[in-house]
Amino acid sequence: MLSVGLTGGIGAGKSEVSRLLASCGAVVVDADLIAREVVEPGTPGLAAVVGEFGKGVLLPDGRLDRPALGRIVFADPDRLAALNAIVHPLVGARSEELKAAAGEDAVLVHDVPLLVENGMMPLYDAVVVVDALPATQLDRLVRVRGMSEDDARARMAAQADREQRLEVADFVIDNDGPLADLEPAVRRLWQQLLERP
Template sequence: MIRVGLTGGMGAGKSTVATSFADRGAYLIDADKIAREVVAAGTPGLAALVEAFGEDVLGADGELDRPALAAKAFADDESRGKLNAITHPLIGARTNELLQAAPEDAIVVQDIPLLVENHTAPFFHHVVVVNADVETRVHRLVTSRGLDEDDARARIAAQATEEQRRAVADSWLDNSGTADELAAKAIDLWAQRLVPYEVNVRTGVVAEPLPELVADDPNPAALGPRLTNRLWAIVGDKATSVAVTAADPVTLTVTARDAEAAAALPELLSAGGFPADRKGGHGSADPGRPARVVVAIG
């Protein structure tokens, strides 16, 4: 199993990619859908919001009145913190339930609009960013979703920048064209990279890099930091350092806390996308991201 983080700014076309992946068997987890489910009518989540913010956050139908809640919850940092303290644990618990239910051979695609803003990119085997230029996105939000232009621009400005998204992206899908063109790009990514990646992780095989995929890296200069952060997410407190120690291919040395921690790392690294190689280290299971990992003991 691999976990794929799917993200992109408002109006970028993320839903088209999510649908393309789901049509090919992706196990889709939609963060926005979960956020609505955990505060639906009759849930403990909605009851907690009513207790915290008052009965007037309820609509006449018993469902959450989201504009009324927003007016109260985003009034100041304290109120925002109160909202997050209620909803974030519920969203996390439901997400974990869905992850636990995923098949062993699943490609889990987690559709997360604020993946970059929430700093969760390192926890995924692969991050896919869908992008379109600001003017294209504004046009789509105004014509397709009925947003006021100023509102659309303000919402886009409040999200991550293109530079911030490129820093964490493993794949970059440009959506300056039609929905069909974007879907075709998503299908190619699924077949050429994500499916082989999942098979390699599940079977413990280091990928043979494919030059055309490697050349598509959206930000080669950020590969070292990207892999460093990914490895920290995999090894956690079992390591005292993770450092880039060579460039071609990118090689990182993970210094284990002690011998016991070092013994646990091979299994963690393999599940995280870096199975054992024939040289006594570990290699990337992603055919578009060649890398080696060496374990040392501190």
């Protein structure tokens, strides 16, 4: 089994690379998706988040109000650390379950937004960084995701910077150009991963 850590700054296009790797045959363990699962209504994770941040982070139907929580944690590193202390162990446990279910010859791609920030590089056989210029990230967050520029900048600032990510990369996918350029780049990466000893 080859264990790959996939990361990139918000708005760099990591989710699209993850989707393309899955279409090549990778088993993808998506930390963002798991992070959503572990705070669904009725979970111990959601109870812990409400215990830490109060009922103001809940929607009327009892689900987590992600934008409200985001406004709290992305403006305050201590509050972000408190949230991570709740969610990260739960995500880690669920990721281990998925890893155990993958086949021996699988290429297991861990889609981990905060891989660099949490010093997780040694956990993987290879680290892939999806890279885009900060101006491109900002444009995508505002234009495509509909974030305010201030919110987008705060989320970008809460992550490792581009140089920190590139420094730990074994492979880099340049996603600063059009989407049409991304698929061939990911297919080349897939071949390189399959050829690793």
